[in-house]
Amino acid sequence: MNLILFGPPGVGKGTQGEKISSEYGLSHLAMGDILRAAVRDQTEAGIRAKSFMDAGKLVPDTVVVSMIEDRIIAEDGKGFLLDGFPRNVAQARALDVMLSQHALKIDRIVFMDAPEENLINRLSGRLICRACGFGFHRQYSPPLKSGWCDRCGGELYQRDDDREDVIAHRLEVYREQTAPLLDFYQHQKGFFKLDAGGKMDAVFAALKEAVSE
Ligand code: AMP
Numbered sequence: 001m002n003l004i005l006f007g008p009p010g011v012g013k014g015t016q017g018e019k020i021s022s023e024y025g026l027s028h029l030a031m032g033d034i035l036r037a038a039v040r041d042q043t044e045a046g047i048r049a050k051s052f053m054d055a056g057k058l059v060p061d062t063v064v065v066s067m068i069e070d071r072i073i074a075e076d077g078k079g080f081l082l083d084g085f086p087r088n089v090a091q092a093r094a095l096d097v098m099l100s101q102h103a104l105k106i107d108r109i110v111f112m113d114a115p116e117e118n119l120i121n122r123l124s125g126r127l128i129c130r131a132c133g134f135g136f137h138r139q140y141s142p143p144l145k146s147g148w149c150d151r152c153g154g155e156l157y158q159r160d161d162d163r164e165d166v167i168a169h170r171l172e173v174y175r176e177q178t179a180p181l182l183d184f185y186q187h188q189k190g191f192f193k194l195d196a197g198g199k200m201d202a203v204f205a206a207l208k209e210a211v212s213e
Contacts, residue, residue, distance in 0.1 A: 001026065001079040002104060003211065006086070006181055007112035008174045009167070010119035010126075011196050012203060015135060016112070017083035019204055020211060024079065029071050031064060031084035033133070038067070056161050056169035058087055058177060065094045073102065088177045092184050108190045108211055111182060114197035116171065123167045127156040141200075 001024060005013045014030060021028035035053060038046030045067055049059040058064075068085050086092040099105060125138040131154025136143045143150050161170065185191050192210040196203045 001107045001211070003079075003081045004086075004106055004109045004185075005081060005083045005112065006109070006178065006185075007196065008114070008116075008119050008178070009170045010123040011112045011114050012122070012200070013083045013112060015200065016196070016204060016207055017081050020207055021081050023208065024211065026078065027071075027075055027080040029068065029080050029082050029085070031068060031082075031087070034067055034071065035059060035064070054160055054166075056166040056173060058173060061088070061090050061094065065091060065098070068095075069098050072098065072104070086181065089180055089184050092181055106190065108192060109185045109188060110207065110210055111185065111191070111193045112196040112203075112207075113193065114195070118197050119171065120164075120167060123162050123170075124164055126162050127158060129154040130157055131155070 003020075003026065005017050005020075007013055014032070017028050017030060020026070035046070035049050039050045039053065040046070045063050048063055052059045064085060064087075068082070072080065082095075086095050121139075122137065125140070127136045127138060127143070128134070129136075129149035129152065132149060132152045134149055134151050136149075136156060143156060147156055148154070149156055160166070186193075192213075194203070194206055194210060
C-alpha cells in the first residue's frame with residue numbers, strides 16, 4: 001500500500017504519518033525530515049534548500065523531486081507513505097510520471113485539514129527532540145521534565161521555521177501553492193478528506209479507518 005498524506009503545516013501529518021506507518025509497516029517518507037537531514041549533513045541539495053526552509057518558502061521543485069525519487073526507488077516494496085510531498089501541482093504531476101516509470105501507484109490520498117487557529121497553536125508550541133525527533137507540545141503534550149525528551153532524554157528544541165513570523169508565511173505559501181492540490185486529487189480514486197482538528201487519538205482512529213477501507 002502506498003499513501004499520500006497532505007494538508008497544511010501543523011495539521012499533524014508528521015505525527016499521524018509516523019503512527020500509521022508503524023501500524024501498517026510502511027516507510028514514512030517525510031519530505032521535511034529528508035530536507036532537514038540534508039541541511040544537517042551539508043549535502044549539495046541541503047545547502048540549496050536551507051535559505052528557502054528558513055524563510056518558510058518551498059524548496060525548488062527540481063531539488064525535492066529528485067530527492068524523493070531517490071527514496072522511492074530505494075524502497076523495498078513494503079509500501080510507503082509520502083508526507084509533505086507533493087506540495088504543489090507541478091510536484092504532483094512529476095510524481096505521477098515518476099510512479100508510472102517505476103510501475104508504482106498510489107492507493108490512498110488523504111487530505112487532512114483543521115481550522116487555522118489550531119494550526120498556529122500547534123506549530124507555535126511545538127518542541128522536537130534533537131536526538132530522536134519525537135514531538136511534544138508546550139501546552140497539549142508537555143514533556144515530564146521541561147526541555148528534555150521523555151523517550152530518550154535528548155534535548156528539545158523549537159524549529160526555526162516554527163517562529164510566529166515564519167508560520168504566517170508558511171500558511172500563506174500553503175494557501176497559494178499547496179491548497180490547489182485539493183482540486184488535483186479530490187476526484188481521484190482513493191481520495192479521502194479527514195477532519196484533523198480533534199484530539200490525536202480520534203484523528204488516528206479516523207485515519208486508520210480511511211486507510212483500511
Ligand atoms: P515540513 O517539515 O513538512 O513542515 O517542511 C519544512 C520545510 O521544508 C517547508 O516549509 C519547506 O521549506 C520545505 N519542504 C518540505 N516539503 C517540501 C516540498 N514538497 N516542496 C518544497 N519544499 C518543501
